[in-house]
Amino acid sequence: MDIVNHEILLSSNMLGTMFFACTIYITLVIARYATLAKLIRDSRSNIETNKLRFKSQSEYSFHILHYEKRLKLLRYTLYLSLFGGIALCTSLLFLLLNYSFISAISFGIHLCLVLLALVTLVYELAVSFEALTEHLDIMRTLKDKF
Numbered sequence: 001m002d003i004v005n006h007e008i009l010l011s012s013n014m015l016g017t018m019f020f021a022c023t024i025y026i027t028l029v030i031a032r033y034a035t036l037a038k039l040i041r042d043s044r045s046n047i048e049t050n051k052l053r054f055k056s057q058s059e060y061s062f063h064i065l066h067y068e069k070r071l072k073l074l075r076y077t078l079y080l081s082l083f084g085g086i087a088l089c090t091s092l093l094f095l096l097l098n099y100s101f102i103s104a105i106s107f108g109i110h111l112c113l114v115l116l117a118l119v120t121l122v123y124e125l126a127v128s129f130e131a132l133t134e135h136l137d138i139m140r141t142l143k144d145k146f
Contacts, residue, residue, distance in 0.1 A: 014107075015088070015091060015092050015095065015107070018088055018107075018110070019088060019089075019092070022081070022084060022085045022088055022110075022114065023085070025081055025114070025117070026078070026081050026082060026085060029074065029077050029078050029081055029117070029121065030078065032074055032121075032124070033074045033075075033078060036067070036070055036071060036074060039067075040067055040071070043063070043067075062131075062134065063131070066127055066128075066130065066131040069124075069127045070124055070127050070128060070131075073120050073121075073123055073124035073127065074121075074124055076117075076120045077117045077120040077121045077124060078117075080113050080114070080116050080117035080120065081113070081114060081117040083113050084109075084110045084111075084113030084114040084117060085110075087106050087107070087109040087110035087113060088106075088107065088110040090106045091103045091104075091106035091107040091110060094106055
C-alpha cells in the first residue's frame with residue numbers, strides 16, 4: 001500500500017518552485033532577525049547613554065519580555081526553515097538518485113517544517129504588533145505635552 005504520491009514530484013516542477021520559495025522565506029526570516037538584533041543593540045546603547053528612559057520597572061520589563069519572546073520565536077522560525085531547506089535538498093537528491101519514495105517522504109518533512117516555521121513567524125508577528133500597540137499608546141499619552 002503506497003500512501004505517498006511520489007509521482008507528483010516526478011511529474012511536476014514542484015521541487016524547483018519550492019526551492020526558490022524556501023530560500024526567499026529563509027531570507028525574509030534572516031532580515032527580521034537582523035532588524036530585531038539591531039533594535040536590541042540600539043536600545044541597549046541608548047539605555048547606557050541615557051538617551052532612552054523608562055517610566056517604570058514594569059515598562060522596562062515589558063520591553064525586555066517582548067524582545068526575548070521575539071528573539072526566541074525568530075530562532076525557532078529560522079531553525080525550522082533551515083532544516084526544512086535541508087529536507088528539501090535531500091528530497092531533490094533522492095529524486096535524482098531514483099529513490100522517489102524516500103524523496104517524497106523527505107519532501108513531506110520539508111512541508112511540515114515550513115508549516116511550523118510559518119506558524120512561529122505568525123506568532124512572532126503577533127508579539128511584535130503587541131509591542132507596537134504599546135508604543136502607540138505611550139505616544140498618545142505624550143501628545144498632551146505638545
